[in-house]
Amino acid sequence: MVTDKPRLSFWQIWNMCFGFLGIQFAxxxxxxxxxxxxxxxxxxxxLIPILWIAGPVTGLIVQPIVGHFSDKTWTRMGRRRPYFLYGALVTSLALIAMPNSPYLWFAAAMLWIMDAAINVSMQPFRALVGDNLPKAQQPTGFAVQSFFIGVGxxxxxxxxxxxxxxxxxxxxxxxxxxxxxxxxxxxxxVVLFLAVGWTVLRTREYTPEQLAAFEQAQQKTVVPEKPRSAERWFRGAVTWFLPAAIGTAVIAFWQLDAQLYILSISVLVFALMQLYVGLRRRAGKDHNGTDVVMADLYAMPQPMKRLALVQFFSWFSLFAMWIYTTAAVTSVHYGTMDTSSAAYNEGANWVGMLFxxxxxxxxxxxxxIPLMVARIGIRFSHAFNLLLGxxxxxxxxxxxxxxxxxxSMVGIGFAWASILSLxxxxxxxxxxxxxxxxxxGIFNLFLVIPQLLAASVLGVLLRLGFNNEPIYAMLIGAxxxxLAALCMLAMKQPESVPAPQAA
Structure with a gap:
C-alpha cells in the first residue's frame, strides 16, 4: 500500500521547476x-517608491486569489499548469510593451500588468512542489527552484x-x-514563454482524488479551526479601522508626505474586508473566495505565524535594495543623476551586473545551503545567511x-537563496x-506587506533623516x-525538516 507520493527522478524535478527560469528572467x-x-x-x-507599489499591491491581491482558485481547478491541463501558461503569455506581452513606453504613466501601467501576470504564473509553482513531491523531496524541489531563480x-x-x-x-x-x-x-x-511552456508540457499533476488518497493513507488529520463569528469579524474591522482613520486624518491635517497614504489606505482596506466578511456571516451567505481567504488568513498553521516577522524584515530589505541600488550606485560611485549621461547609463548597466x-x-x-542545514540546522542556517545579506x-x-x-553581492546572494528556499x-x-x-498565497503576503510598507515610508525616511540620499537605503536594508536574523534566532526550533537530498 502506497502511503506517500512516489519519489520523482532528478529530471522530473528539473522539468517541474524549469519554468522558474523564465519567471525569474522577467x-x-x-x-x-x-x-x-x-x-x-x-x-x-x-515618486519612484510610489510607482513601484505595483508589485506589492498586485501580489497582495493576486497571490491568495490565484492560490484559492488553483486549489479548486482541475482541467485537461491539470491544476496549476493553466495558471503558469496564461500568466506567462500576458507577462511576455507586457515585457515587449514596457521598454516602448512613451510616457511615465504608460510604464507604470505596464508594471502593474506585468506584476499581476508574473504573480499568476509564480504563485502556483510553489504549490506544485507541495503537490507533486513527497515530504522528503520537497526541500530538494525548493532548492532546484532557487537554482533556476539564480541562473535566470x-x-x-x-x-x-x-x-x-x-x-x-x-x-x-x-x-x-x-x-x-x-x-x-x-x-x-521569449525566454519566459519557452521556459514555462517546457514545464507545462513536461510535467504531470496528481488529481485532487489522488492527493486526498495520499493524505488519507498517511493518516493526516487537520484539526478544524472554530469559525470566526460575525461579531469577531466586526471587532476586527473596528480594531483596524480606527488607526487607519486616525492615521489618514493626521496625514491630511499636518500635510505629511503623500506616500504615507499608501500605508493608511492599505490598513483601511483590510478593515473594510473584515467588515464585508462579517456582514456575509451575519446574513448566512455561502462562502465565496474572499470569505475563504480571509478565514484561512486567521487559521494559518503555526510555522507560518512564526515566520511572519522573519519574512517581513527580509523582504523590506530586498525592496529597499531593488528600488534604490541604481540611484545609490550612479549617484555615489559614478557621480551623476543625469539619466541621459554616459556615466549614468554606465553605472545603471553595472547595477544590472551587480544584480x-x-x-x-x-x-x-x-x-x-543544504550542507549548511545538515551541519547547523535550518534555523541557524537561515539566520546566518540573513546576516551575510x-x-x-x-x-x-x-x-x-x-x-x-x-x-557585496556574495552576502546578498546567500541571503537571497536562503529566503527563497528555507x-x-x-x-x-x-x-x-x-x-x-x-x-x-497567504504565506506570500508576508513578502508583499513589507514591500508595501517600504513603498510608503522609505522615501519619507530618506528625505527626513538622510537628506534624500539614496545610498542610505542600503543602510536601512542592512x-x-x-532584525530578520534576530527574529529567526528568537523562533522556537521548527519541527524536523529534512535537508534537501538527491533525487
Missing amino acids: FALQNANVSRIFQTLGADMD AVVASMLPWLLALYGVSNEAAPGEIPDTVRYAFYFGA AGYNGFSALAALV AAGLASIMVIEDPLWLML PYAMLAGCLPANKMGVFM VSFA
Whole structure:
C-alpha cells in the first residue's frame, strides 16, 4: 500500500521547476531596469517608491486569489499548469510593451500588468512542489527552484551590459529608453514563454482524488479551526479601522508626505474586508473566495505565524535594495543623476551586473545551503545567511571602487537563496493538499506587506533623516536584514525538516 507520493527522478524535478527560469528572467529584468526606465521617463526620486507599489499591491491581491482558485481547478491541463501558461503569455506581452513606453504613466501601467501576470504564473509553482513531491523531496524541489531563480536572474540582469559590450547602443535621447534595455526585454519575453511552456508540457499533476488518497493513507488529520463569528469579524474591522482613520486624518491635517497614504489606505482596506466578511456571516451567505481567504488568513498553521516577522524584515530589505541600488550606485560611485549621461547609463548597466552577481552567487549558494542545514540546522542556517545579506548591503556604503561592489553581492546572494528556499522548507509537509495553493498565497503576503510598507515610508525616511540620499537605503536594508536574523534566532526550533537530498 502506497502511503506517500512516489519519489520523482532528478529530471522530473528539473522539468517541474524549469519554468522558474523564465519567471525569474522577467522578474530580474524588472528589478534591475524599471527604476532606470522611470527615471528616464522623468520620474522624480520621491515618486519612484510610489510607482513601484505595483508589485506589492498586485501580489497582495493576486497571490491568495490565484492560490484559492488553483486549489479548486482541475482541467485537461491539470491544476496549476493553466495558471503558469496564461500568466506567462500576458507577462511576455507586457515585457515587449514596457521598454516602448512613451510616457511615465504608460510604464507604470505596464508594471502593474506585468506584476499581476508574473504573480499568476509564480504563485502556483510553489504549490506544485507541495503537490507533486513527497515530504522528503520537497526541500530538494525548493532548492532546484532557487537554482533556476539564480541562473535566470544572472543572465537577465547581465543582458543590457552584454548587449552594450557587443555594440548595441546604450545611450538614447532624453526621455527615450536605450536599445540595450529594449532588446533585453524582448529576449526576456521569449525566454519566459519557452521556459514555462517546457514545464507545462513536461510535467504531470496528481488529481485532487489522488492527493486526498495520499493524505488519507498517511493518516493526516487537520484539526478544524472554530469559525470566526460575525461579531469577531466586526471587532476586527473596528480594531483596524480606527488607526487607519486616525492615521489618514493626521496625514491630511499636518500635510505629511503623500506616500504615507499608501500605508493608511492599505490598513483601511483590510478593515473594510473584515467588515464585508462579517456582514456575509451575519446574513448566512455561502462562502465565496474572499470569505475563504480571509478565514484561512486567521487559521494559518503555526510555522507560518512564526515566520511572519522573519519574512517581513527580509523582504523590506530586498525592496529597499531593488528600488534604490541604481540611484545609490550612479549617484555615489559614478557621480551623476543625469539619466541621459554616459556615466549614468554606465553605472545603471553595472547595477544590472551587480544584480546578476548576487543571483549568480545565490545559484551557488543553493548548492551549499543544504550542507549548511545538515551541519547547523535550518534555523541557524537561515539566520546566518540573513546576516551575510546585512553585511553585503552595509558594505555598499563603504566600498569606493564600483568593481569591488561585486564582493557585496556574495552576502546578498546567500541571503537571497536562503529566503527563497528555507522558509518554504520549514513549511514543507505541514499544509493540507486541498489548501496548498491558498496557504502558499497567504504565506506570500508576508513578502508583499513589507514591500508595501517600504513603498510608503522609505522615501519619507530618506528625505527626513538622510537628506534624500539614496545610498542610505542600503543602510536601512542592512538593519532590516539584521532584525530578520534576530527574529529567526528568537523562533522556537521548527519541527524536523529534512535537508534537501538527491533525487
